[in-house]
Amino acid sequence: MAGRTILVIVPHPDDAELSCDASVARWIREGDRAVLAVATGGSLGAKLSSEPERMVEERAAEQLAAARVIGYEDVLFLGFRDGELEDDAALRKALVREIRRIRPDLVILLDPLTVIYRNSYVNHRDHRMLGMAALDAMYPEASNAGYFPDALGDGLELHKVPEVLLATTDSPNYWVDVGDTLDLRFDALRQHASQLRLWPENGEGVIREQRELAAVIGREHGMEYAEAFRRVVVNPLS
Numbered sequence: 001m002a003g004r005t006i007l008v009i010v011p012h013p014d015d016a017e018l019s020c021d022a023s024v025a026r027w028i029r030e031g032d033r034a035v036l037a038v039a040t041g042g043s044l045g046a047k048l049s050s051e052p053e054r055m056v057e058e059r060a061a062e063q064l065a066a067a068r069v070i071g072y073e074d075v076l077f078l079g080f081r082d083g084e085l086e087d088d089a090a091l092r093k094a095l096v097r098e099i100r101r102i103r104p105d106l107v108i109l110l111d112p113l114t115v116i117y118r119n120s121y122v123n124h125r126d127h128r129m130l131g132m133a134a135l136d137a138m139y140p141e142a143s144n145a146g147y148f149p150d151a152l153g154d155g156l157e158l159h160k161v162p163e164v165l166l167a168t169t170d171s172p173n174y175w176v177d178v179g180d181t182l183d184l185r186f187d188a189l190r191q192h193a194s195q196l197r198l199w200p201e202n203g204e205g206v207i208r209e210q211r212e213l214a215a216v217i218g219r220e221h222g223m224e225y226a227e228a229f230r231r232v233v234v235n236p237l238s
């Protein structure tokens, strides 16, 4: 499997570190390359801050540091506003451009079909909007010249993504052993200091919960720690 190009598309800085990055870290170490696309600047992550622009700068720096820990080759900030993602043509065009440029073998998203995760987490509206937009951007838009014809040429070519993994899903069918890289994911998560200071025990409570969740998921599948995904291997008709 090594040698793949992986594109991870998330709405906010820290989403990848809270969902799929132990798997990504593992695959990078096995010889894949990965690019992280972050749709918004995460300006609302401060919750009380009246300085959203400063928050965007701070969170971009944190995301770059976290991506270095995981081993991402590149981080793209798509520049949409936090809390205002819509499944519209502007967002889909931005995604189609990156898919046609990067030509990924695998795309990882947060599952937009899961509204309530494990009866405790309400999947953020931005996550659902971005997930639906990304699925539409891939099937059929990125591989059909009739969609966004001005996003072709100049290094942009039609591309059909063969495989998608949906993270934070209530319909998992694919489990990745992350025993060797889960701690790396937590090291990456710790780079998001602006968020950790808002969380219980300066983030360590969240990390403990996340470790427990990875252990619970792993235990069901004979692994110490696992991340779970809904895996979609795309039918040629898509």
Ligand SMILES: [Zn+2]
Residues within 6 Å of the ligand: 011, 012, 015, 124, 127
């Ligand atoms: Zn998020």
